[in-house]
Amino acid sequence: MRFLLTDEQRAFGDSLDAMLTSADTPAAARAWAAGDPAPGLALWSRLAEAGVFALAAPPAYEGVGPLPVELAVAFTALGRHAVPGPVVETVAAAALLTRLAESGEAGPAKRLLPGLVTGESTATLAGRGGYALDADAAGVTLVVSEEDAGPGPGADRSACLRIADGYGPVRVSADPARRLAVPAAGGEVIAEGRQVARAAAYAGDVARLLTAAQALGVGRALLDRTVAYVRLRTQFGAVIGSFQAVKHRLADTLIGLEFARPLLYGAALSMAPADIAAAKVTAGEAAYAAARTALQLHGAIGYTEELDLSLWLRKARPLRDAWGTPSLCRATVLAG
Numbered sequence: 001m002r003f004l005l006t007d008e009q010r011a012f013g014d015s016l017d018a019m020l021t022s023a024d025t026p027a028a029a030r031a032w033a034a035g036d037p038a039p040g041l042a043l044w045s046r047l048a049e050a051g052v053f054a055l056a057a058p059p060a061y062e063g064v065g066p067l068p069v070e071l072a073v074a075f076t077a078l079g080r081h082a083v084p085g086p087v088v089e090t091v092a093a094a095a096l097l098t099r100l101a102e103s104g105e106a107g108p109a110k111r112l113l114p115g116l117v118t119g120e121s122t123a124t125l126a127g128r129g130g131y132a133l134d135a136d137a138a139g140v141t142l143v144v145s146e147e148d149a150g151p152g153p154g155a156d157r158s159a160c161l162r163i164a165d166g167y168g169p170v171r172v173s174a175d176p177a178r179r180l181a182v183p184a185a186g187g188e189v190i191a192e193g194r195q196v197a198r199a200a201a202y203a204g205d206v207a208r209l210l211t212a213a214q215a216l217g218v219g220r221a222l223l224d225r226t227v228a229y230v231r232l233r234t235q236f237g238a239v240i241g242s243f244q245a246v247k248h249r250l251a252d253t254l255i256g257l258e259f260a261r262p263l264l265y266g267a268a269l270s271m272a273p274a275d276i277a278a279a280k281v282t283a284g285e286a287a288y289a290a291a292r293t294a295l296q297l298h299g300a301i302g303y304t305e306e307l308d309l310s311l312w313l314r315k316a317r318p319l320r321d322a323w324g325t326p327s328l329c330r331a332t333v334l335a336g
Contacts (some may be wrong), residue, residue, distance in 0.1 A: 013077055023043055025083055026082065026308045026311055032084035037085070045297060051064065054115050054117050056071060062113070069265060071091065072213045072264055076213060080220055086137070092207035093112075096161070097233075100196065112140065123273070125143075126183050135167035135181040136179060143162050143183050158193055162200075163190060165184045169181065177315075211284075212280040216286070222294040223253050225294065226294040281329035284320035284326060285320065287319060
């Protein structure tokens with residue numbers, strides 16, 4: 001199996017990185033955390049123009065996909081630049097709608113997918129625990145709920161897909177730019193049956209894969225910023241980056257992130273639940289380790305909200321747990 005990116009895939013990632021570098025993503029993330037989604041939605045439009053959301057949908061719905069590897073490349077860049085908003089959830093919703101259409105339930109896809117692909121609409125999808133990310137800013141909040149116990153577990157059960165009528169209070173999150181809320185009860189049911197449960201299971205795998213990609217990008221951003229900092233900070237008349245203990249800590253962090261990379265791309269190629277879970281737990285733990293390293297080596301300044309580093313520090317733990325905690329992902333790997 002080939003884990004190296006093609007020239008076209010690398011060029012796509014480089015173009016996104018250049019676009020996001022020129023954009024003021026830290027300002028957009030801070031505004032999003034404060035309840036002002038306008039800068040983030042403007043950035044969202046640029047991502048749609050770059051074709052990010054088109055990667056999640058087939059040509060029949062204005063897309064060019066699904067292309068999981070290219071999505072992994074894109075979401076690594078989004079994590080590296082701390083892009084706010086329910087980007088993972090929107091792509092997961094697109095995956096759910098696409099899988100429903102493939103099973104013969106094309107109505108919801110025809111209604112919702114074109115807007116998601118072009119960036120004219122945004123969506124969030126209630127994950128495990130019932131919370132939906134950024135429901136206050138999303139145009140559509142989709143909720144999957146089981147209708148009955150059924151004869152089997154998980155995707156073998158019957159479920160319904162509905163558009164929630166609003167949302168509850170926005171909850172405090174470890175990452176202020178991740179605004180969580182419980183979708184309101186009721187709303188229009190747009191599909192129901194066993195195919196909904198199967199489509200939702202697939203969408204959950206897509207969300208888990210792209211969250212792993214985001215975590216990998218966050219970890220790389222933390223490492224890059226920490227390396228730059230230790231080259232400038234001096235102690236005992238020398239830059240701290242010259243100390244062996246600091247070098248070893250940074251090397252361990254880099255190894256963890258580099259080990260996660262081929263797992264991520266391998267999972268994107270296979271789309272096997274166990275492979276995705278392995279990539280998720282590895283990338284999540286590597287990003288969390290990068291956050292601990294960054295905080296230790298920055299010292300007290302790392303705790304300040306004024307430093308942009310805090311935008312990435314606060315993402316590492318939530319991304320590690322989102323769409324599958326480490327224990328749940330390990331259990332999936334063992335079961336697979």
